[in-house]
Amino acid sequence: MEMMETDNITSYFRKMVETLSEPPIYTMFVKPPGIDPLSSKIRLNRKLYPYFKDAIGAIDGSHIPIAPPARLASAYRTRKGFISQNCLFACDFDLRFTYALTGWEGSASDARIFGDACMRNLEIPEGQYLLGDLGFPSKPSLLVPYRGVRYHLAEWGRANVQ
């Protein structure tokens, strides 16, 4: 009896996960970047406004633990030694996710997954861009920081005093 209940929960969980991660539910709640108008977080911030008016969000990879079959485990081992999948997410300035690509082996780099995402279904409107970190290539659709430049966080903190 107990066994059957666990099986039921498993199958319902599986159904829920599948339903949520596929259209139409997925496309209803995870809107591609650039569809919504510019966030007020940028528009109303004098430090950000004129410069980042074409930015439509940020993108980064995150490692999420996964338990692959033993024969695949080595590919999922990250440079930090964990076994995980590398998931690529983009979010807008209101902390809503606008894109998700999961299931990549933990050994894959952010840049590689980004390349894959661009070939699949990540569409960034002409003239706009996402913000990325140094793991990503610099492209018209992706703004990354300068390499080897120390950004003065202390100055940014002080600059809050307008």
Added chain:
Amino acid sequence: MIERAFGVLKKQFQILLLPTRYPLDIQACIPVALCVVHNFIMLCHPSDQPIHDDDDPMGGSNEGDGSGDEGEDEDEDEDDGDVNMRNRIAHQMWDDYVELLHARGLV
């Protein structure tokens, strides 16, 4: 900022912290499904957020510190157009910053 979104997601949904026993394809779908749930919560009840431990305005962890070594070989992808865009934005910010320092009498 995006690190903060990850923080929220991982704090909200503890399932992301440990591997599960589901088949690989389901395990891969779980974060995607949780993004949907997260966006749904943001839409319907924006104030329903887990409490943050840190008040770091820049969005928390410096996990990206080591990521510099990954992109080394991708640098060739940069063409003049990209560099120009980045330079344009940087110059604009710098000019305004210098102007601000002048305005405050700091230079």
